[in-house]
Amino acid sequence: MRGFGLGVAIVGTGMIGAVHARAARLAGARLIGVAASEPSRSEQAAARLGAGRGYDSAEQAIADPAVDVVHICTPNATHLEFALAALKAGKGVICEKPLATTAADARLLVQTARESGRVATVPFVYRFHxxxxxxxxxxxxxxxxxxxxxxxxxxxxxxxxxxxxxxxxxxxxxxxxxxxxxxxxxxxxxxxxxxxxxxxxxxxxxxxxxxxxxxxxxxxxxxxxxxxxxxxxxxxxxxxxxxxxxxxxxxxxxxxxxxxxxxxxxxxxxxxxxxxxxxxxxxxxxxxxxxxxxxxxxxxxxxxxxxxxxxxxxxxxxxxxxQGYAQCFEAFVADTYAAVRGETRDGLPTFDDGLRSANIIEAVLKSSATQCWTAIEPEHRAEARPRSSDRTA
Ligand SMILES: NC(=O)c1ccc[n+]([C@@H]2O[C@H](COP(=O)([O-])OP(=O)(O)OC[C@H]3O[C@@H](n4cnc5c(N)ncnc54)[C@H](O)[C@@H]3O)[C@@H](O)[C@H]2O)c1
The missing domain is CATH 3.30.360.10 (Dihydrodipicolinate Reductase; domain 2)
Incomplete structure (x- = not known):
């Protein structure tokens, strides 16, 4: 049920990074470290959030072999780069919404997540009320x-x-x-x-x-x-x-x-x-x-x-x-960690849902610009099935 034994890193230590840190700890994960926008801020955030260390950069957090799951909690335009790097490093990923700032970027992330076989989720946490x-x-x-x-x-x-x-x-x-x-x-x-x-x-x-x-x-x-x-x-x-x-x-x-x-x-x-x-x-x-x-x-x-x-x-x-918002986040993070361990949880929002959202946003922007009814791109939604290599001891 809980995430005992998982090592996690949090990239971005602002408002929602702190919520992730608390939820990760409550789900039984080890908060290995955090990365803020610069090394001195990472140190301060590590002390504030009770993390093991402050990283010099997001890249260093993603490369850390002690980290199983990377939480990406930075401004939207950085999500693509960090989520791609984390998936390519073989990590599970929780990437904040919006998954990416364009549907094409969100599609690339879905594709990369599928190829990696890693669990990749997006905190549409209101599902957890x-x-x-x-x-x-x-x-x-x-x-x-x-x-x-x-x-x-x-x-x-x-x-x-x-x-x-x-x-x-x-x-x-x-x-x-x-x-x-x-x-x-x-x-x-x-x-x-x-x-x-x-x-x-x-x-x-x-x-x-x-x-x-x-x-x-x-x-x-x-x-x-x-x-x-x-x-x-x-x-x-x-x-x-x-x-x-x-x-x-x-x-x-x-x-x-x-x-x-x-x-x-x-x-x-x-x-x-x-x-x-x-x-x-x-x-x-x-x-x-x-x-x-x-x-x-x-x-x-x-x-x-x-x-x-x-x-x-x-x-x-x-x-x-x-109960409220904090408990939604706790349940979402705990369910993501359960998926990393190979367990199934109902209603866990994945990168597919992040792409779905990006398609809706893109249609809204297009409709507003053209003042016309606009079709929303239908995407094939594949169930995220974690591979056995996602399971941790
Ligand atoms: N799921 C939700 O309910 C929910 C709620 C709030 C925010 N969010 C999402 O979370 C993300 C962050 O939002 P926020 O409100 O916490 O913003 P914020 O401004 O409070 O925090 C962002 C943090 O990222 C840091 N940062 C910027 N560039 C960085 C980099 N290259 N490396 C490391 N850290 C970097 C900043 O210093 C800042 O501390 C956004 O994508 C937002 O949409 C989601």
Missing amino acids: PMVREARARIHAAELGPLQLIHGSYLQDWLLDSNDTNWRVDAAKGGASRAFADIGSHWCDLIEWVSGERLVSVIAALNTTVPERPGGNRQSYASAAQGEAAAPVPVTTEDVAGALFKTQSGVLVNLTVSQVSAGRKNRLWFEIDGAQASVVFDQEEPERLWLARTRSTELLVRDPNTGSAEQRRLATLPPGHA
């Missing part, structure tokens, strides 16, 4: 009836102020899409996985509502103080996005994405409406699921003693003792 698993189980048991409509939003406010900035704003570091690729990608992965529907085409519009933001060093999260010191530069990536999709069975899917909606911190919300019932999940209230029929409404509460097998598997705390 127990009540998301409950929603999925009920849809698969046909409790909602045939699906009629899927809608929702993913809203944040951390880039609302024109002094707010981050490397994500810069297309060279984050990719051509910002808000949609950064958070819309999570929503699309989640609703496809929960509903079983497949998005086949899209009409989308992107809007940059804050035309200039501070330039300069964008390595950290938004900082007004940092922003005030740096001259403003034009913003080319979107703050908000609207997308209407059609699925393979003709269901309409409507999504609103924003990083400039005051008061919304990390509000991933979806509703799936079937012919018999509707279900709602809100990431900021993840312990509950709203399930309604025309004449009755239920509020389902996470409970390890009841509900679907996967809800119970991921419910690690007693009811009423709130």
Whole structure:
């Protein structure tokens, strides 16, 4: 069940690198070392995160024979280089989303992962909320009836102020899409996985509502103080996005994405409406699921003693003792390590899912540019089957 004995390295020690470090340790791995943007920062991060050592570079971390799995937690444009190097060095890889900044690069990574036979996963971690698993189980048991409509939003406010900035704003570091690729990608992965529907085409519009933001060093999260010191530069990536999709069975899917909606911190919300019932999940209230029929409404509460097998598997705390984002990450990392050991876990997002997401992002960008309905590239999705050489003693 746990990752005992696995040696892991974390490349990129910012916000999410620290979350990975904690999840790795809780899953029983040995945190061999960490690599930040420069050696002195690696040393500081190693002390802060309790890692064995700070590496001089990402390359040194990837080459370390003591490392079985490399976690790539750096800005998006670096993912391709580091993930390719790690796979070629024979490591298992957890690469942050978006897997790459273009679909062609994501495709190359999928191909390389398949050839390597290594486990390669992407943290679409919202799949690991127990009540998301409950929603999925009920849809698969046909409790909602045939699906009629899927809608929702993913809203944040951390880039609302024109002094707010981050490397994500810069297309060279984050990719051509910002808000949609950064958070819309999570929503699309989640609703496809929960509903079983497949998005086949899209009409989308992107809007940059804050035309200039501070330039300069964008390595950290938004900082007004940092922003005030740096001259403003034009913003080319979107703050908000609207997308209407059609699925393979003709269901309409409507999504609103924003990083400039005051008061919304990390509000991933979806509703799936079937012919018999509707279900709602809100990431900021993840312990509950709203399930309604025309004449009755239920509020389902996470409970390890009841509900679907996967809800119970991921419910690690007693009811009423709130689980959230951190536990999703812990479950995702533990399941990745289980896959490295050759075990099978339901709903583990792989590089194939990262490529799927890149194809959706690319179609959204194209649709926004052409103002036309755009087909989403269908990719053959192969099950990631770890080879016996992935197993560790
Ligand atoms: N799955 C999720 O829920 C989730 C949540 C947040 C972020 N992310 C993803 O994680 C990645 C990092 O995001 P973040 O919010 O932690 O950013 P961040 O800015 O907080 O951290 C990025 C870190 O990478 C370091 N870095 C930059 N270049 C490097 C290099 N060449 N070698 C080593 N380190 C380098 C920076 O110094 C910084 O510490 C992004 O791809 C983002 O999309 C995913």
